[in-house]
Amino acid sequence: MNFRNRYLIAAQTLGAALIVAILVAACGGGSSPSGFTQSYISSAGAGDVLQFSIDTANMTYSFKVEETSYAASYVAAGFTASESSTGTLTLRYAIGSYKLSASADGFILGGEVYPLQNGLFVGHVLISPIGGATVNIPVFGVPNPITNVAALAATYNYQGFACDSRSGGVVDGSIVCASRTGTIKVDSTGNFSTCRDGNLGATSAPSCTKIGGGTASATLTGTLAAVTGKPGVFDFKTTDGYHRGWFFAFSTGGQNVAVIDHDDNSTPSIFGFGHTVAVSQTSVKSGDINGKYFIKNNIGEKHLLTIIGNTFSDTFIPGSAGTLQFDKPWTGLVTYQYNNNVGAVSGVADIATAGSFTYNSNTYPFLFGVGLKY
Numbered sequence: 001m002n003f004r005n006r007y008l009i010a011a012q013t014l015g016a017a018l019i020v021a022i023l024v025a026a027c028g029g030g031s032s033p034s035g036f037t038q039s040y041i042s043s044a045g046a047g048d049v050l051q052f053s054i055d056t057a058n059m060t061y062s063f064k065v066e067e068t069s070y071a072a073s074y075v076a077a078g079f080t081a082s083e084s085s086t087g088t089l090t091l092r093y094a095i096g097s098y099k100l101s102a103s104a105d106g107f108i109l110g111g112e113v114y115p116l117q118n119g120l121f122v123g124h125v126l127i128s129p130i131g132g133a134t135v136n137i138p139v140f141g142v143p144n145p146i147t148n149v150a151a152l153a154a155t156y157n158y159q160g161f162a163c164d165s166r167s168g169g170v171v172d173g174s175i176v177c178a179s180r181t182g183t184i185k186v187d188s189t190g191n192f193s194t195c196r197d198g199n200l201g202a203t204s205a206p207s208c209t210k211i212g213g214g215t216a217s218a219t220l221t222g223t224l225a226a227v228t229g230k231p232g233v234f235d236f237k238t239t240d241g242y243h244r245g246w247f248f249a250f251s252t253g254g255q256n257v258a259v260i261d262h263d264d265n266s267t268p269s270i271f272g273f274g275h276t277v278a279v280s281q282t283s284v285k286s287g288d289i290n291g292k293y294f295i296k297n298n299i300g301e302k303h304l305l306t307i308i309g310n311t312f313s314d315t316f317i318p319g320s321a322g323t324l325q326f327d328k329p330w331t332g333l334v335t336y337q338y339n340n341n342v343g344a345v346s347g348v349a350d351i352a353t354a355g356s357f358t359y360n361s362n363t364y365p366f367l368f369g370v371g372l373k374y
Contacts, residue, residue: 040121041066041232041248042141043261043275045161045298045368048127049233049246052141054098054115059089061100063108066230067246067261083107095304096374097123097294111136112302114294118143120257120355120372124296136300140259140277140356140370142250145232149190149224152234152249154256155201156184157332157350158194159358160276161298161368162262164269177274179360179368180211181350184258184278190224190234199330201281211270220270242266245276256280257356277358277370279350281332286310286324289334293357295371303369305357312336 035057042050049067064084085105089098097114113123121141146152163177182196183206196218198206208218222238224247236245242264249258258278264271286309295303304315310324322338329335333350350358357371 036117038115038117038121038143040115040141040143041145041259042121042139043246043259044125044127045138045275048263049248049261050139050141052113052115052121052139054089054113054121056089056092056098056115059092059098060086061089062086063103066233067263095292095294100125111139112296113139114372114374116355116372116374119252122294122296122356122370122372124300124302136296138275138296138298138368138370140275142248142257142259144250145248146251146256147226147231149226149234150188151251152186152190152224152247152256152258153188154186154280156186156256156258156278156280158182158184158258158260158276158278159350159360159368160260160262160274161360161366162264162272162274162276163366164272177272177366179365180276181360182208183281186224191221192224192236193219193221195219201331236260238270242270244271249278252355255282274368277356279332279356283331284326284334286326288326289373291373293371294374295357295359295369297359297367297369299364299367301369303371305371 037053037055039051039053042052044050048065051064051066053062065082083105085103085107087103087108088101090101091099097112100108100111100113102109107127109126111123111125113121115121123139124136125139126136159181161177161179163175180196182194182198183200184192184194185200186192193200195206195208196211197209200206210218211220220238222236224234225237227233227235232248234247235243236247237243244264245260245262247258247260249256260276262271262274262276264273289307290309291307293305295305302316306313311321312324313321320338322336324334324336326334355373359369361367
């Protein structure tokens with residue numbers, strides 16, 4: 001697909017027939033003073049779990065690959081599947097995000113990230129040595145992950161994307177990639193169930209869409225198991241015994257924000273390779289999510305969105321604006337419609353109080369974006 005016309009793509013992807021986003025009222029669950037140091041457990045959209053540490057006072061960063069779906073045969077010569085290194089933050093942009101230099105080992109080639117102290121971590125990183133693709137990969141991270149499985153209990157609205165096999169972060173190529181929306185329900189012992197396109201928080205049983213291939217049912221169940229030596233990281237494993245990904249979350253403002261990094265090597269793969277962001281459900285009304293949002297997607301685009309009451313605008317699409325309706329089609333979701341030059345297009349958003357933002361698009365079914373309120 002040709003992405004030369006970025007304004008056209010932006011209009012179509014953020015204003016398509018179905019867009020799903022996770023937005024929030026708090027500033028990403030944290031704040032950004034003039035200088036701070038913070039570590040984040042993060043998911044990169046190619047199927048990797050990275051530990052990032054950001055020092056905004058000294059303008060430096062460090063990282064370590066904690067988990068990866070890429071075995072040694074997928075990693076470029078001179079690197080390992082447990083790579084770690086350091087780099088510098090070469091520029092702080094006016095909105096509060098930072099430009100990354102190449103890391104000292106050359107594993108990370110660059111990027112732009114937005115770290116919040118005691119809050120979310122969102123951006124792009126350019127990682128060429130894994131999978132062999134030179135693309136900007138979206139990253140979404142949390143600080144201080146929850147270590148007590150009972151504290152993870154909630155019904156979550158989720159949104160994410162995955163590819164049928166390892167794509168190296170290329171989502172619009174020969175490997176099929178697709179976005180997803182639905183709910184995950186986790187109990188106090190770590191048992192979970194999933195429902196794509198349906199609400200497990202409803203009083204009646206929802207209609208769910210099957211995920212992946214094989215004979216798996218539309219509603220999948222499993223258990224979160226703590227990973228030894230990695231506090232706050234849980235093995236996301238279905239009841240058939242297969243590992244489907246890595247689950248981690250943090251709590252802010254009375255809600256949980258969770259991330260699932262998918263590296264499903266089963267045959268056929270159910271969840272594939274990618275990542276999901278999930279936020280515990282809460283009702284939302286006009287005014288709850290007022291503010292500005294920093295957003296990165298998996299085709300390298302950046303958006304700055306502003307929401308006031310039941311209206312929104314996107315600075316990436318000059319003159320664009322639209323309206324919102326709250327708690328539709330279910331709790332925590334918001335339907336919205338563009339007007340102005342984008343045309344009569346509409347979508348759905350998921351609202352919480354934890355500072356995160358995600359979106360999908362039916363126009364480009366592989367598209368997925370992550371963001372935070374700043």
